Amino acid sequence: MLKTASLLVLCAGLxxxxxxxxxxxxxxxxTAPRVVIEPAYPDAGFDAPLxxxxxxxxxxxxxxxxxxxxxxxxxxxxSGAQPQPFLDLRERTRANGEQGLLGLAFDPGYASNxxxxxxxxxxxxPDIGAGDSVxxxxxxxxxxxxxxxxxxxxxxxxxxxxxxxxxxxxxxxPEGHLYIGSGDGGSGNDPQNNAQNRLNLLGGILRIDPxxxxxxxxxxxxxxxxxxxxxxxxxxxWAYGLRNPWxxxxxxxxxxxWIGDVGQG
Numbered sequence: 001m002l003k004t005a006s007l008l009v010l011c012a013g014l015x016x017x018x019x020x021x022x023x024x025x026x027x028x029x030x031t032a033p034r035v036v037i038e039p040a041y042p043d044a045g046f047d048a049p050l051x052x053x054x055x056x057x058x059x060x061x062x063x064x065x066x067x068x069x070x071x072x073x074x075x076x077x078x079s080g081a082q083p084q085p086f087l088d089l090r091e092r093t094r095a096n097g098e099q100g101l102l103g104l105a106f107d108p109g110y111a112s113n114x115x116x117x118x119x120x121x122x123x124x125x126p127d128i129g130a131g132d133s134v135x136x137x138x139x140x141x142x143x144x145x146x147x148x149x150x151x152x153x154x155x156x157x158x159x160x161x162x163x164x165x166x167x168x169x170x171x172x173x174p175e176g177h178l179y180i181g182s183g184d185g186g187s188g189n190d191p192q193n194n195a196q197n198r199l200n201l202l203g204g205i206l207r208i209d210p211x212x213x214x215x216x217x218x219x220x221x222x223x224x225x226x227x228x229x230x231x232x233x234x235x236x237x238w239a240y241g242l243r244n245p246w247x248x249x250x251x252x253x254x255x256x257x258w259i260g261d262v263g264q265g
Contacts, residue, residue, distance in 0.1 A: 044083055051104040051169070053106055055106045056108060058111075067095045069093030071087040089101060089149060094124045098163065099163055101118060104118055105170035115138075119170050121133060121160075121166060136153060158200070161192055165262070166183045169245065173250060174250060176209075178207070180206040180208070181205060181242075182206055185203070188264075189264065195242055195243065198233035204237055204242050206238060221236065225238055226238060242261055246261065
């Protein structure tokens with residue numbers, strides 16, 4: 001774009017300075033943008049949708065996590081299709097303020113194992129009005145597009161000191177590991193210094209292998225996590241010092257992880 005603009009200016013200058021008719025070429029008229037934004041599913045009727053994902057092996061549906069605790073499936077092929085329930089966690093989800101069902105990701109082997117991961121807020125603490133953060137795996141029937149709420153396997157659960165800045169995003173990395181965006185716990189200016197404390201799960205990106213481990217362990221720690229074997233940090237920690245990594249996503253072209261951090265102000 002810059003090279004083209006410079007070339008146009010140079011040509012206009014040469015035409016004005018020598019030889020020809022002595023008149024400069026007219027400025028090109030700006031062209032209108034050719035991208036038009038329009039609603040894809042105007043009648044879908046979602047309620048506070050916070051995350052959207054596709055399931056491996058399912059090319060005709062999107063899956064949308066709503067803050068109230070429901071994951072809905074949407075037929076993207078049939079005209080006028082309405083969202084259908086996929087997983088209902090309303091009875092165990094605290095949906096208030098910045099808490100609720102916050103993240104959704106499908107296992108790379110979903111088509112055969114039916115594993116789906118969610119991040120939700122649970123069990124309100126009556127003293128501070130906050131719920132624990134829970135990262136859990138559920139098992140679904142891919143053909144029926146239905147997950148069993150009784151199949152829950154808790155991978156991680158940790159308390160929140162306040163009811164905001166919980167993070168909540170989930171993403172499957174290019175190597176198949178599960179990345180978790182965890183906020184610093186909330187309030188202004190991280191008063192508990194959680195994001196700099198490497199001995200808690202707050203204020204960073206966590207990285208686990210969601211494959212069940214030996215002895216009934218819900219997950220395993222990737223051997224190349226940066227703090228494995230470091231007594232001053234938790235093995236699950238992959239990056240720390242973040243405020244509220246509300247959304248994370250892998251670039252499919254470069255495998256870079258992009259982090260949308262709310263920040264302080």
